[in-house]
Amino acid sequence: MRRLVAFCLLLALSQTGWGQAARAVTTSVAGYQVIKAYPHDPTAFTQGLVYVDGALYESTGLNGQSSVRQVKLETGKVLQKQAVDPAHFAEGLAEWNGKLIQLTWRSGIGFIYDRSTLRLKGTFNFSGEGWGLTHDGNRLILSDGTANLRFLNPDSFREIGRVVVRDRGNPVQDLNELEFIKGEVYANVWHSNRIARISPATGEVLGWIDLSGLIPQRLLPHAEAVLNGIAYDSANDRLFVTGKLWPKLFEIRLTPATDVPLKR
Numbered sequence: 284m285r286r287l288v289a290f291c292l293l294l295a296l297s298q299t300g301w302g303q304a305a306r307a308v309t310t311s312v313a314g315y316q317v318i319k320a321y322p323h324d325p326t327a328f329t330q331g332l333v334y335v336d337g338a339l340y341e342s343t344g345l346n347g348q349s350s351v352r353q354v355k356l357e358t359g360k361v362l363q364k365q366a367v368d369p370a371h372f373a374e375g376l377a378e379w380n381g382k383l384i385q386l387t388w389r390s391g392i393g394f395i396y397d398r399s400t401l402r403l404k405g406t407f408n409f410s411g412e413g414w415g416l417t418h419d420g421n422r423l424i425l426s427d428g429t430a431n432l433r434f435l436n437p438d439s440f441r442e443i444g445r446v447v448v449r450d451r452g453n454p455v456q457d458l459n460e461l462e463f464i465k466g467e468v469y470a471n472v473w474h475s476n477r478i479a480r481i482s483p484a485t486g487e488v489l490g491w492i493d494l495s496g497l498i499p500q501r502l503l504p505h506a507e508a509v510l511n512g513i514a515y516d517s518a519n520d521r522l523f524v525t526g527k528l529w530p531k532l533f534e535i536r537l538t539p540a541t542d543v544p545l546k547r
């Protein structure tokens with residue numbers, strides 16, 4: 284009898300509790316379709332990518348190789364470039380009111396450039412590390428390698444809020460390059476082929492985009508040549524992605540999500 288009760292209990296769990304648990308650990312995963320591949324500077328250690336008013340801007344990292352640049356999308360040619368002092372390792376990039384705002388990794392300093400000339404107009408200070416940067420029309424949104432997204436006043440650069448990014452309750456660390464797209468924050472996750480789609484209000488991961496196979500591994504020089512770089516052409520609804528030292532930049536279209544368990 285005791286065995287029968289145990290069996291019935293197991294059966295009930297498998298049909299209710301276990302089933303719910305299985306659903307609770309899944310987040311939808313979208314695929315992609317390549318619309319077009321463009322050349323990309325294979326020496327650009329991409330840390331920020333922005334498309335605004337028909338122009339593509341990029342921030343590159345590494346001490347001594349950091350820069351902000353305007354790039355011709357179709358050819359990958361660097362049209363304008365401003366080198367960053369070798370003391371700094373440049374990171375995320377966002378456009379704000381005709382200015383380009385660039386983070387540095389561990390210097391605690393950010394740079395403000397005139398967007399049309401790339402001339403340095405000023406600097407600002409921020410706390411912690413700088414990784415990715417974007418904006419939602421009102422606030423700058425900064426990632427710092429943790430699971431936090433921080434919101435900054437775009438004029439004073441003061442922090443005015445933050446959320447912890449979680450996927451079904453689990454913090455998502457290593458949030459890297461960012462892009463604000465149709466009310467959501469898209470974030471590269473360092474050393475991964477995945478982009479998280481995040482609610483900026485709650486930090487919840489709304490879905491994943493798996494870009495595995497986008498570029499052949501043989502075209503990449505080493506293990507740090509990872510996916511990092513998301514830009515959105517809002518006027519034409521075009522999504523661009525690239526990576527550090529990638530010889531290609533891709534326009535992609537997302538394909539329907541599948542409800543499969545997440546790899547952890």
Ligand SMILES: [Ca+2]
Pocket residue numbers: 331332333376416417460461462512513514
């Ligand atoms: Ca971006």
